Amino acid sequence: MKKIAIIGGGAAGYFVAANLGKVVGQQTVLFEQANLPLQKVRISGGGRCNVTHACFDPLDLVEFYPRGKKELLSVFYTFQPGDTMAWFDDRGVELKIEDDNRIFPVSNSSLSIIEALTKAADENKVQLNFSDGVQDISKVDGGYQITTKSGTQFFESIIITTGSTPKFWKSLKGFGLKIIEPVPSLFTFNCKDPRIEGLMGISFENAEVKINQQKLDAEGPLLITHWGFSGPAILRLSAWGALKLNDAAYKFDIEINFVNQTKDEVISLLNTKKQQDAKKNIHKYNPFDFPKRFWISILNYCQIDEQKVYADLSKKQIETIATELTQGAYKINGKSTFKDEFVTAGGVDLKEIDFQTMQAKKSPNLFLAGEVLNIDAITGGFNFQACWSEAFIISEKLKEIYQ
Template sequence: MYDVLIIGGGAAGFYAAIHVAENRPNTKIAILERGKEVLTKVKVSGGGRCNVTHAEFNPADLSKNYPRGEKELLGPFHTYASGDTVGFFEERGVALKIEDDGRMFPVSNSSQTIIDCFVSEVDRLGIQVKTHCSVTGIEQIEEAGKKKWKVAVGDSSLTSKKLILATGSNPKMWGYIEALGHSIVSPVPSLFTFNIKDERISTIPGVATQAEVHVVPKKNFGKKVKLHKSDISTLTSEGPLLITHWGMSGPAILKLSAWGARVLEAYNYQFKIQVNWVPEYHKDGLLELLLQVKQVEKKTILRSKVLDIPKRLWVNLVKASGIDDTTTWPEVSKQQLQTLAEQLTAGIFQVNGKSTFKEEFVTAGGVDLKEVNFKTYESKILPSLYFAGEIINVDAITGGFNFQNAWTGGYIAAKGVVEDLNNNFD
């Protein structure tokens, strides 16, 4: 008999276990991990550096980075947020640094530092870690008038007073708790890049620039989907855009994929985007600028990039506007400049499919947020069952925010478990 069983040997599971053990010494705790190694997602995140959190210390602003969970996380972030995460690691000798874009990494630039910290803590606190432990069933039983959890592991089973599920986007685990009465929001991919074959970008992989990207809504495109005004407003993003061998990536695209996860899935990942490569301009204002340049510049248009965008992108967009290599500014027609202004501020690109962003698998979906008490992360359906991490319908844009959800959920679930055990001591 355990006091607490935690299913899932990832970030949220370890964080919850450590906080239970620290706040209630001598509690019998075990982490069950189905794989042969723990903390595998921590290991590969941030290109092996582990993007621990983000330097956004205001709870209201922090919550705005969660397409699913923004409203629900506001309270939890007032309890435990990025600053608390930094404190946790620094107290254990792991210094973090802030990069220019706000992402926070260990100063060592190695995710192994985070893994070593967690492994050292669970050893120090006497927490059992059981690998190769694939859960094959969960049920709530009654013993001596008290409800307990029975977790089937292969041919055997373990019992526990409290159960924390930190299994991430695990369909099998969702199936078990759905059978116990929970509602599961169907999962769809989030954080993905766009597959685009287009002559304007096919020859320039590696080019990066600031851009604004907007999904062109379709009423009947792929699966039928009705866009509400709120859907349309979220399907625009601005930020760095990276041209790749397969299409487009970078923060502008990843943010769009996260906020538009459900709509883009309904489109079957076949849709059009409109790209403004110079977000400080709209089409008419840019045309006015180009007409002014025409009055004073004498060189060929290809050789005189007049905007702050990469040279190779400028060349491709000029050519796409029907302007050849030898056309000078005095020779170019107003119609050609109108086409160029449109290519620069409202170019349409066809997206045909998606690709996973590096190793950072993120899913939108999971336990319905209406069924979670966010003061304790306890199930409203099944008392003494707690959640942490991506098992619930919360996901974030890239930048350390998904890990912060894991730390916050792990901490608050642990706090709830400790309080529950203390109030029901036996």
């Protein structure tokens, strides 16, 4: 009889299965309601799979997690990004560190990661039940009873790696576990504003975005989209402000510095242009490294005539342009989330978990990993790293129990 059930065929669930070894693997069943596993891995990083991040000191690594920082420290001392790289390298998957420290397979294909995980699970003889979602979990003498479309089975241990599926949070409440109500964590900002209308696709290499009333700020690449603003700076801000922005019903004001310079520095630059390029047309000569279309949009918004040359700029006009570029105020009205890569803040309260084993304190042999927990991170491979690390700890504990 099988003794272990893994519920959820995502990154965490598969990494548990991939690390069990044959002795324990043959005692394990993995249940996944979809007909294909590892869906988030498949589409991560535009299909390239951002496996992890090149941050190898656990003390630094935990700083990228708005929720879970304290609890993950011991987890990362057990298994961190260097261990992840070694794991995949040992299985023939070469990884590369990109300029922004994100780590991808050299193949630039998530299939490389998927094949390594599925091959390891197969080698461990884990029984895979696809299109067989778990409908109910109940605690019984000596273990747990799981009901799926195909029937009811008993297991001594279960591992919950179901992601942000509300149905399973309800089941876990039945075990006496406290659930933090989930809210979106990574999302883009909806904004309708004449300054960015028709400018989708324009990006800024290093912008600073602030939500002053919430005392939140983030830096990084910024992208104008057809619905508003996106890019790493926005996603970081959404992660750190997930709870506050949910409370604000996603209606708030942001301040954007598009040029990574102070207002005084921009004023000085424009005054220099007024002296050195006095006869140059302002609309035709963009002194910044962002696309000309945005420069023209800002000039039009500031009511700078198309025929003006730099010599014509008044002190007030220069200050207005500088304000727009370094302290531009935009009203946000709503959010947009990536349905397939949806990340939440919320889930099982971290006080309920023993992070030495990833076991529920109130329910022996009930293990949890991944997004079912109230842990989330900014973009860059950090959410996957939490999955790999938590799953590895679970697999080690299961081997200790059943091997």
